[in-house]
Amino acid sequence: MSEAPKTDHAYDGIEEFDNPLPGWWKWLFIGSIAFSPIYWMFYHGGAEGRSIQDGYDVALAENTRLQFAEMGELVADRDTILRCTTKDNLLKVGKVVFKTNCISCHGRDGEGKVGVNLTDNHYKNVRNIEDIAAVIANGAAGNAMPAWANRLHPNEVVLVSAYVASIRGTFVEGGKSEEGKEIAPWPEPPPEEEAEEESEDDSEKETEKEPAQ
Ligand code: HEC
Numbered sequence: 001m002s003e004a005p006k007t008d009h010a011y012d013g014i015e016e017f018d019n020p021l022p023g024w025w026k027w028l029f030i031g032s033i034a035f036s037p038i039y040w041m042f043y044h045g046g047a048e049g050r051s052i053q054d055g056y057d058v059a060l061a062e063n064t065r066l067q068f069a070e071m072g073e074l075v076a077d078r079d080t081i082l083r084c085t086t087k088d089n090l091l092k093v094g095k096v097v098f099k100t101n102c103i104s105c106h107g108r109d110g111e112g113k114v115g116v117n118l119t120d121n122h123y124k125n126v127r128n129i130e131d132i133a134a135v136i137a138n139g140a141a142g143n144a145m146p147a148w149a150n151r152l153h154p155n156e157v158v159l160v161s162a163y164v165a166s167i168r169g170t171f172v173e174g175g176k177s178e179e180g181k182e183i184a185p186w187p188e189p190p191p192e193e194e195a196e197e198e199s200e201d202d203s204e205k206e207t208e209k210e211p212a213q
Contacts, residue, residue, distance in 0.1 A: 048099065048108065061096035064089055065153070074158040076133035082189040084162035094163025097156045101148070110167045112176030115145060119170040124180030129187070133161040 009016040043050050049058070074080050084090045098110070105115035116124060125135045125145075137157050139147030148157060165186060 048103075057092050058096055060089060061093040064093045065156075068153060068155050071155065074155045076130060076137070076154070076158050076161065078128065078130045078187070079190045080158060081129050081133060081161050081165060082187065083192075084159055085166050085186075086189050090159055091163050091166055093156070094159035094161070094166075097152065097160040098163050101152070102160070105145075107172070107175070109170070109172045110164065111172035111174060116179050117172075117176040118164050119167050119172045119175055120178050121169065121182045122178035122180045123183050126180075127183055129161075129165050132164050133157055136161055136164075 004017045004019055007016045007018045048054070074084070084094070098106075099108075102110075102115070105113055106118055107113045107115075110118035112118065123131075125140045126132055135145060136152075137147060137149040139145050152160070168186070
């Protein structure tokens with residue numbers, strides 16, 4: 001013990017040994033520094049699906065999917081799609097379906113790549129909001145836009161349609177230029193159905209006002 005060199009700190013007769021930090025500790029320290037940029041890049045570098053927020057959205061979507069049985073099959077008509085555009089949790093499911101299946105052609109935020117830009121007011125195959133669901137289910141342009149009816153749950157088609165409708169007008173920067181015709185704005189969502197059991201009191205009033213994002 002007394003062999004170890006001493007620092008020249010001494011206070012009230014108490015001296016301090018100059019012991020080196022153990023090798024394992026130093027390597028752990030250096031290792032964690034070396035590891036941190038990799039960790040940061042992986043989780044915070046902007047890659048799709050890795051952030052806590054994305055993970056939460058996916059979990060929420062899975063959870064909502066479990067409720068499909070209870071919800072019954074949604075009909076891909078105007079009112080249903082419009083109503084879904086006012087429900088945040090449902091839009092999130094639509095968003096996850098979109099991120100999983102559609103971004104390769106339509107871009108991460110719907111700005112368009114091989115597929116058309118879905119964030120402007122111009123559409124090729126869509127005149128009314130329910131046409132979105134029809135195009136998604138049946139495809140378009142000789143399968144350049146694939147048909148999803150056999151690959152997605154009917155509710156997923158409705159929810160991804162609502163999501164697609166909701167990103168209209170976001171005009172994502174650097175998006176593909178407009179194709180097709182400019183169409184009229186979506187109609188107002190219909191009032192909530194009486195039969196619906198969801199917690200209507202608090203959530204509804206706020207979400208209903210929200211414009212289709
Ligand atoms: C293989 C590439 C590809 C994939 C994957 C794809 N799309 Fe498309 N999509 C296209 C193309 C190309 C068009 C334009 C069709 C045309 O020219 O009429 C299109 C058109 C559309 C339209 C109609 C837009 C308009 O202007 O009429 C909608 C809505 C749409 N896609 C939604 C989706 C959704 C939702 C998904 C995922 C479930 C998806 N697409 C996946 C290529 C794709």
